[in-house]
Amino acid sequence: DIGVYLKGEIKQLAKEAYELFKKELELLNMTSWYAKQSLTDLKWGFLYPSLKEALNGLRLIEEAETTYNKLLTALAKLPIPIPKGIIKKLNHTINDYNSLFLETIKRIKEQSKNISLTTLSINVSSREVWINSTVEVTGYLTLVNGKPLGFRGIKVFLGNKSIDTLTDTRGFFYVRSHIPFYSPNLTIYAVYTPKNIDKDRLAATRSEVINLRVLYITPTLRVHLDKPKVMPLERVNIYGKVKPAKLKIWVKGFNSLYNLTPNPDGEFNLSIIVPPSVLEKRYHITVGTYPRGIIAPSSIRLILKVYKSPLYVTVSSPLWTLSGLTWNLEGKVKSKDEILKNTKVIIKVLNKTIILKTDEKGAFTFNLRFPFTLLTSSYKLRITVIPDVPWLREDEIELEVMTISPLTVATPLAISLTLTRRALLKRKKILPRDARPRISRERSIAIKKRELSGIPAIYNEALKLVERYTGIKALPSYTVREYLSRVKPKIGEAFPYFEELSLILEKVVYGNIKVDLKNSEALLSKLKSALRVSKHEESN
Incomplete structure (x- = not known):
C-alpha cells in the first residue's frame, strides 16, 4: 500500500490514489481482452461479434480515461514525487486502445457495405449438469434488425465436440447432447458460417461463450x-x-x-x-x-x-615399458558377493579392440606389445567390463602406461658419447700405453664424483634420507623400482612421496620428459616431514 509510511490526511490521499490506480489497471486488463477477441472475430469474419466487442472496448476506454483524470487530480494533492514514466505509459495505453477500437469499427463498416450483419443467440437448459446426463442448447439466428434466418446451418460446440443442426423458419435451432467429459468446466457456443448464395450476402457470426459446470464424484x-x-x-x-x-x-x-x-x-x-x-x-x-x-x-x-550393484575390478600393469617389449596385463573381476567368471572384458588401446572372458577365478590376462617404432610418450588403455547379468553395473577403467622408445633414447645418447670423447681428445694428449701411470690395487684412489643438479640431485637427497631412516643401502645392482619395493614396508606414510620422486626420475632419465622442479622440491619437503627429519640431520 502506497500510504503505509504516511500519516494523517496524507495517508488518506495516498490510499485514494492507490485505489484509483488499481481500478485503472483492472479496466485496462478488461480492455485488452476485448481488443484481442474483437481482432480474432474480425479475422474469422464474425463481423457482428467483433463490432460488439469493439463497442464494449470503447465503453471501457471512456471509463478508463475518466479514472485516469481522477488519478491525476489525486496524485497532484500528494506532497511526494510520483514517477512520471508510469503516468505517461497509462495515457499512451489508453490512446492506443482507443485508436485500435476505432480502426476496427471502421474496418467492420467497410466490410459490411455489401453484406448484412447477423447475430446468433444461445441458451442452455442448465448451467450445472451431472456427468453422463444431457444438456439442451437452443438459440436464434437473425439479422441485426431481428429478421429470422431460416434453414441455415449452425455448428454447436461442446468442448472439443461439435454438432451440426439447421434453423427452422423462425431462425430457431435446438440441440440435445450427452455430457461425456469429466472436466469441471465445459464451454458451449454456436457458430454460423454463410454458404453458397449467402457467402456474399450475409456475414458470419458467433454466439457468446457459456461456461457449463459439470458435476461428478471423484473417487x-x-x-x-x-x-x-x-x-x-x-x-x-x-x-x-x-x-x-x-x-x-x-x-x-x-x-x-x-x-x-x-x-x-x-x-x-x-x-x-x-x-x-x-x-x-x-x-x-x-x-x-x-x-x-x-x-x-x-x-x-x-x-x-x-539401480544396479557395482563391480569391483582390479588391474595390474607396469607403470612404464619399452616399445617392442611384450608385457603382461592382468586383472580380476568380482561383485560384492562373488567372483564373476565368464564375464566379458573389452580392452581398447592404440585403436585396437581386444575382447576377453574371465576364467573360473574371475581373472583375465593378456600379453601386450607396443610397436617398436612407437614414440616415447604416455599411452592410455581403456578396460570395460560388461557383466552377463542385468543387476550388475558395467565398469570402466582407464590406465596410462609410460612407453619409452629405445630409438628415442639411444640416438641422443650415442651422439652425446661421441661428442664427449672428441672433447676429451682435444683437451689432453693421449699417452702411449706404456707411458700411462699405473694404479696400485693395494692403494685406493679417491675419485671426485660429478655434482648432480635438477631432478637427479633431488632424488639423490631423498635416497640418502631413506637409506638413513631404513638402514637399507641402495646397491649399484638395484634398479629404482627394486629399491622402492625393498623400502616400501619400512617408510610407512612417506612411501607415496618417495614413490612419486622415483617415477619422476624415470621420466627424466629414460623418457627425456620435462617435469616441474618445484613440484619435486615440494615432494622432497613432504618426504622429510613424513620421516620427521630435523635440520641437524639434514646438515649431517
Missing part, C-alpha cells in the same frame, strides 16, 4: 510401493485401496498395462518384475481408476528408482 485412491528402489529382474509389489470399491483399476509401468479388480473392501495388489533391459534411473508407475457412471477417473503417479 478416493491410495497407492503404495513396497520398496522405493529395485534392481533389474527384482519383484516390486504395488498395493492400495480405492473407494468406491466397485471401480476397476489400471496400472501402467515399464511400457506395460495391467488391469485389476479390487476385493469387496476396495483393496488391490499387483506384483510385477522389473524388466532386465531397464537403465539406472527413476521410472513412473501410474495407478488409476476407470470412469463409471457419475464417478470420474482418477490416477496417482509413483516414482520407482532402478
Whole structure:
C-alpha cells in the first residue's frame, strides 16, 4: 500500500490514489481482452461479434480515461514525487486502445457495405449438469434488425465436440447432447458460417461463450510401493485401496498395462518384475481408476528408482615399458558377493579392440606389445567390463602406461658419447700405453664424483634420507623400482612421496620428459616431514 509510511490526511490521499490506480489497471486488463477477441472475430469474419466487442472496448476506454483524470487530480494533492514514466505509459495505453477500437469499427463498416450483419443467440437448459446426463442448447439466428434466418446451418460446440443442426423458419435451432467429459468446466457456443448464395450476402457470426459446470464424484485412491528402489529382474509389489470399491483399476509401468479388480473392501495388489533391459534411473508407475457412471477417473503417479550393484575390478600393469617389449596385463573381476567368471572384458588401446572372458577365478590376462617404432610418450588403455547379468553395473577403467622408445633414447645418447670423447681428445694428449701411470690395487684412489643438479640431485637427497631412516643401502645392482619395493614396508606414510620422486626420475632419465622442479622440491619437503627429519640431520 502506497500510504503505509504516511500519516494523517496524507495517508488518506495516498490510499485514494492507490485505489484509483488499481481500478485503472483492472479496466485496462478488461480492455485488452476485448481488443484481442474483437481482432480474432474480425479475422474469422464474425463481423457482428467483433463490432460488439469493439463497442464494449470503447465503453471501457471512456471509463478508463475518466479514472485516469481522477488519478491525476489525486496524485497532484500528494506532497511526494510520483514517477512520471508510469503516468505517461497509462495515457499512451489508453490512446492506443482507443485508436485500435476505432480502426476496427471502421474496418467492420467497410466490410459490411455489401453484406448484412447477423447475430446468433444461445441458451442452455442448465448451467450445472451431472456427468453422463444431457444438456439442451437452443438459440436464434437473425439479422441485426431481428429478421429470422431460416434453414441455415449452425455448428454447436461442446468442448472439443461439435454438432451440426439447421434453423427452422423462425431462425430457431435446438440441440440435445450427452455430457461425456469429466472436466469441471465445459464451454458451449454456436457458430454460423454463410454458404453458397449467402457467402456474399450475409456475414458470419458467433454466439457468446457459456461456461457449463459439470458435476461428478471423484473417487478416493491410495497407492503404495513396497520398496522405493529395485534392481533389474527384482519383484516390486504395488498395493492400495480405492473407494468406491466397485471401480476397476489400471496400472501402467515399464511400457506395460495391467488391469485389476479390487476385493469387496476396495483393496488391490499387483506384483510385477522389473524388466532386465531397464537403465539406472527413476521410472513412473501410474495407478488409476476407470470412469463409471457419475464417478470420474482418477490416477496417482509413483516414482520407482532402478539401480544396479557395482563391480569391483582390479588391474595390474607396469607403470612404464619399452616399445617392442611384450608385457603382461592382468586383472580380476568380482561383485560384492562373488567372483564373476565368464564375464566379458573389452580392452581398447592404440585403436585396437581386444575382447576377453574371465576364467573360473574371475581373472583375465593378456600379453601386450607396443610397436617398436612407437614414440616415447604416455599411452592410455581403456578396460570395460560388461557383466552377463542385468543387476550388475558395467565398469570402466582407464590406465596410462609410460612407453619409452629405445630409438628415442639411444640416438641422443650415442651422439652425446661421441661428442664427449672428441672433447676429451682435444683437451689432453693421449699417452702411449706404456707411458700411462699405473694404479696400485693395494692403494685406493679417491675419485671426485660429478655434482648432480635438477631432478637427479633431488632424488639423490631423498635416497640418502631413506637409506638413513631404513638402514637399507641402495646397491649399484638395484634398479629404482627394486629399491622402492625393498623400502616400501619400512617408510610407512612417506612411501607415496618417495614413490612419486622415483617415477619422476624415470621420466627424466629414460623418457627425456620435462617435469616441474618445484613440484619435486615440494615432494622432497613432504618426504622429510613424513620421516620427521630435523635440520641437524639434514646438515649431517
